[in-house]
Amino acid sequence: xxxxxxxxxxxxxETRFRFPGWGAWLIGHEPNTPEPEAxxxxxxxxxxxxxxxxxxxxxxxxxxxxxxxxxxVPGVYVDYGFMPPSQEGEAMIRAGIPPLFGTTSRRxxxxxxxxxxxxxxxxxxxxxxxxxxxxxxxxxxxxxxxxSSMPLLFMGGANAQSAFAAxxxxxxxxxxxxxxxxxxxxxxSWPGLLDDLKAMKQAGTxxxxxxxxxxxxxxxxxxxxxxxxxxxxxxxxxxxNDIRSLVQGPVxxxxxxxxxxxxxxxxxxxxxxxxxxxxxxxxxxxLRPVDRIVADIDAARKFQGLDRxxxxxxxxxxxxxxxxxxTSAQSHIAHVSMxxxxxxxxxxxxxxxxxxxxxxxxSFTFGLEGVSERIRRFLSKSIFENQVLEALAxxxxxxxxxxxFFIILTGYxxxxxxxxxxxxxxxxxxxxxxxxxxxxAPLVLSVMPLIPMPxxxxxxxxxxxxxxxxxxxxxxxxxxxLQHMTVRESISYSEAKIAHLFLFADGGETEAISGxxxxxxxxxxISERIITGIERKLDQKWKSWVLGEKHLEDRFxxxxxxxxxxxxKLFSIYSRLKSTNTSSMNTSVKSTGxxxxxxxxxxxxxxxxxxxxxxxxDAGPQLAGVPxxxxxxxxxxxxxxxxxxxxQAYLRPGPSIADVEAIPTYxxxxxxxxxxxxxxxxxxxxxxxxxxxxxxxxxxxTAKPFSAVSGNAILEISAxxxxxxxxxxxxxxQLATKSxxxxxxxxxxxxxxxxxxxxxxxxxxxxxxxxxxxxxxRWAITDGKCxxxxxxxxxxxxxxxxxxxxxxxxxRMNPHSEITCPECHRPVWVNAMDGSDFAELSCRSxxxxxxxxx
Numbered sequence: 001x002x003x004x005x006x007x008x009x010x011x012x013x014e015t016r017f018r019f020p021g022w023g024a025w026l027i028g029h030e031p032n033t034p035e036p037e038a039x040x041x042x043x044x045x046x047x048x049x050x051x052x053x054x055x056x057x058x059x060x061x062x063x064x065x066x067x068x069x070x071x072x073v074p075g076v077y078v079d080y081g082f083m084p085p086s087q088e089g090e091a092m093i094r095a096g097i098p099p100l101f102g103t104t105s106r107r108x109x110x111x112x113x114x115x116x117x118x119x120x121x122x123x124x125x126x127x128x129x130x131x132x133x134x135x136x137x138x139x140x141x142x143x144x145x146x147x148s149s150m151p152l153l154f155m156g157g158a159n160a161q162s163a164f165a166a167x168x169x170x171x172x173x174x175x176x177x178x179x180x181x182x183x184x185x186x187x188x189s190w191p192g193l194l195d196d197l198k199a200m201k202q203a204g205t206x207x208x209x210x211x212x213x214x215x216x217x218x219x220x221x222x223x224x225x226x227x228x229x230x231x232x233x234x235x236x237x238x239x240x241n242d243i244r245s246l247v248q249g250p251v252x253x254x255x256x257x258x259x260x261x262x263x264x265x266x267x268x269x270x271x272x273x274x275x276x277x278x279x280x281x282x283x284x285x286x287l288r289p290v291d292r293i294v295a296d297i298d299a300a301r302k303f304q305g306l307d308r309x310x311x312x313x314x315x316x317x318x319x320x321x322x323x324x325x326x327t328s329a330q331s332h333i334a335h336v337s338m339x340x341x342x343x344x345x346x347x348x349x350x351x352x353x354x355x356x357x358x359x360x361x362x363s364f365t366f367g368l369e370g371v372s373e374r375i376r377r378f379l380s381k382s383i384f385e386n387q388v389l390e391a392l393a394x395x396x397x398x399x400x401x402x403x404x405f406f407i408i409l410t411g412y413x414x415x416x417x418x419x420x421x422x423x424x425x426x427x428x429x430x431x432x433x434x435x436x437x438x439x440x441a442p443l444v445l446s447v448m449p450l451i452p453m454p455x456x457x458x459x460x461x462x463x464x465x466x467x468x469x470x471x472x473x474x475x476x477x478x479x480x481x482l483q484h485m486t487v488r489e490s491i492s493y494s495e496a497k498i499a500h501l502f503l504f505a506d507g508g509e510t511e512a513i514s515g516x517x518x519x520x521x522x523x524x525x526i527s528e529r530i531i532t533g534i535e536r537k538l539d540q541k542w543k544s545w546v547l548g549e550k551h552l553e554d555r556f557x558x559x560x561x562x563x564x565x566x567x568x569k570l571f572s573i574y575s576r577l578k579s580t581n582t583s584s585m586n587t588s589v590k591s592t593g594x595x596x597x598x599x600x601x602x603x604x605x606x607x608x609x610x611x612x613x614x615x616x617x618d619a620g621p622q623l624a625g626v627p628x629x630x631x632x633x634x635x636x637x638x639x640x641x642x643x644x645x646x647x648q649a650y651l652r653p654g655p656s657i658a659d660v661e662a663i664p665t666y667x668x669x670x671x672x673x674x675x676x677x678x679x680x681x682x683x684x685x686x687x688x689x690x691x692x693x694x695x696x697x698x699x700x701x702t703a704k705p706f707s708a709v710s711g712n713a714i715l716e717i718s719a720x721x722x723x724x725x726x727x728x729x730x731x732x733x734q735l736a737t738k739s740x741x742x743x744x745x746x747x748x749x750x751x752x753x754x755x756x757x758x759x760x761x762x763x764x765x766x767x768x769x770x771x772x773x774x775x776x777x778r779w780a781i782t783d784g785k786c787x788x789x790x791x792x793x794x795x796x797x798x799x800x801x802x803x804x805x806x807x808x809x810x811x812r813m814n815p816h817s818e819i820t821c822p823e824c825h826r827p828v829w830v831n832a833m834d835g836s837d838f839a840e841l842s843c844r845s846x847x848x849x850x851x852x853x854x
Contacts, residue, residue, distance in 0.1 A: 064249025411464025
């Protein structure tokens with residue numbers, strides 16, 4: 001059965017409010033995404049689908065970057081789809097809704113010419129057969145090719161070069177989840193590929209010929225129809241000078257990432273640690289020019305409403321101009337964040353730390369990896385104890401919130417290694433105790449087993465045995481306990497093992513993975529039930545080979561991506577590292593004396609004086625579940641795009657009303673934005689142009705939480721009846737305590753509390769109505785400030801401070817209306833959404849019982 005966009009939209013509108021966060025990920029229409037109307041005029045239509053939930057996509061660059069590249073091709077339409085969370089996925093199965101659809105257009109996969117899957121990690125592959133099965137897509141390349149209603153299924157992403165279980169390299173096309181895999185950097189040839197596919201579609205080219213032509217023209221494509229894996233290669237840019245980082249990415253409805261995005265500063269890593277997939281796959285190490293980085297930061301800030309940018313790099317401090325990048329970025333945007341870095345780079349150039357601290361960085365992450373210098377040599381991680389201590393001495397001397405260490409357990413650790421580890425962390429703990437600013441900062445050890453990654457020297461290494469990893473975790477926890485540190489397991493042993501098996505899987509294992517569709521899916525972790533189910537179906541001989549030590553003559557699924565000499569080089573490096581693993585020689589380096597750092601840190605100034613302006617907007621129920629920060633970021637984006645003066649002046653989001661844990665509500669939104677200089681005249685001019693469409697209003701320089709929506713307004717909160725009954729009981733208790741006169745009128749399913757007119761000035765509201773049938777509570781506010789204080793004393797959570805409940809302003813009093821209340825002759829309420837009169841709603845709700853219909 002093929003569902004229509006109308007039917008999918010109807011299902012979403014009827015069900016999304018039952019899901020966590022009101023199913024905000026199903027809303028669609030994020031800024032910087034094409035509107036559904038563009039679908040009709042498009043020559044080629046793509047659904048970009050991530051194999052993980054919306055929350056993961058929001059913190060990733062790849063989804064938005066692929067969309068940006070695709071939209072650079074004239075005539076291409078892009079919509080986005082996401083792996084549904086467990087609750088939503090189960091609801092889709094019950095309703096028969098195909099999970100492969102676009103969230104903005106609401107169109108099912110059949111309405112697109114291509115579905116482009118983005119695969120970040122190997123564990124996500126278990127989601128592919130689930131998606132195909134419940135969307136009615138055959139897991140057979142030949143059947144899909146013969147069915148003209150099926151779109152082309154492509155896959156790329158960080159795990160693409162190890163995803164042969166989805167598109168086998170051994171010619172078993174009938175066991176294929178996707179039709180083709182794109183290897184490497186999309187900037188190289190993805191737009192050209194789309195241009196060719198668009199032209200072939202317009203020419204009426206058949207699928208078989210499409211696959212033949214694309215395989216011939218694009219060496220970075222692996223097509224499922226190949227009888228054997230032909231020589232392919234990674235698409236790799238020779239230079240990063242002319243590429244564009246993520247500038248016009250979607251503004252996702254995700255609290256944690258709103259106003260933040262990443263900008264690429266380099267590609268690959270110059271250090272080539274033996275276990276690091278990113279460093280070896282993305283060789284050689286390449287740099288972006290500083291002026292291009294800064295230009296992208298400025299453009300991304302405007303198009304995405306940013307106040308924070310993350311400098312994206314696998315080895316941040318390796319860029320020779322990182323100090324200039326940080327200072328230049330700080331002059332363009334309020335906050336600059338930086339991720340993992342190396343101890344040796346900070347020791348070599350201590351000014352790098354000063355620049356980071358001056359930019360406000362107080363949390364640091366380092367890859368210590370091995371627990372001893374011997375283990376680090378085996379991992380080709382040339383970090384030595386005195387470098388670690390010197391770098392941390394500098395860090396502890398400045399402002400500090402947290403230090404995190406990544407640690408890999410190889411299974412080769414000995415008692416001597418653990419003694420060295422104990423000694424190192426004792427010294428680190430002693431350094432922390434001597435620090436004035438960092439003595440209370442938590443030290444976190446993030447631990448995982450060694451996963452021998454494809455395309456690295458470690459691909460030949462055996463997967464470590466469970467008993468060795470458990471022993472290692474025990475040692476680390478003992479050491480951490482003694483030194484008051486925290487140990488976190490970043491991935492369980494079982495999941496690391498199944499991830500390793502997926503990385504080496506090929507056509508022979510595709511069927512075992514496809515059999516898990518009824519067991520479950522991957523959502524941040526794989527359940528033991530899925531792991532056990534898949535392992536039982538895998539060939540035991542193959543499994544033993546993957547988990548054991550491999551040899552040069554062994555065949556890997558990705559062999560045709562490399563020459564024989566490249567494979568020999570990897571094996572030679574592995575053999576050398578393996579031999580040094582038995583060595584215990586001292587390889588520490590001489591101290592540089594770099595710990596003597598200037599103690600004073602002059603923070604890079606953002607602005608001496610800031611100017612705060614408050615705004616309001618009425619958000620309709622279609623935006624229920626969207627955090628208030630979204631409205632701040634969206635307005636900042638609109639203002640910066642509309643005016644060069646506002647673009648230059650904008651700094652960051654300010655305080656807001658309802659700024660409490662991303663409350664899933666709708667109605668009035670009151671918030672502020674902070675600017676570097678006076679901008680009121682520009683704001684008034686721009687808002688006068690955009691307010692008719694968007695409803696943004698400049699409310700002045702201060703916000704009054706309740707009174708900003710009052711001057712006579714009806715506020716509504718939706719919640720469970722138990723909670724509402726308790727609220728009404730607390731309210732009557734407070735009225736009795738204050739000797740305030742009131743009446744309660746009861747009708748079937750409705751109770752209304754009417755405040756006597758002479759007391760309404762003390763309460764700040766006229767009535768409170770509990771509608772049991774609809775599980776809602778309403779207040780008619782006359783004095784918001786007074787009402788806020790009264791409700792707080794009654795211990796009733798204010799609507800905007802009530803997590804999980806819906807709050808909105810449904811009506812305001814219209815002094816110009818000719819319709820008046822039949823009892824007290826005050827003007828009636830008007831709909832807060834569209835301004836229309838509630839002709840049958842009296843100003844005191846039940847001053848005439850027959851007059852009240854909600």
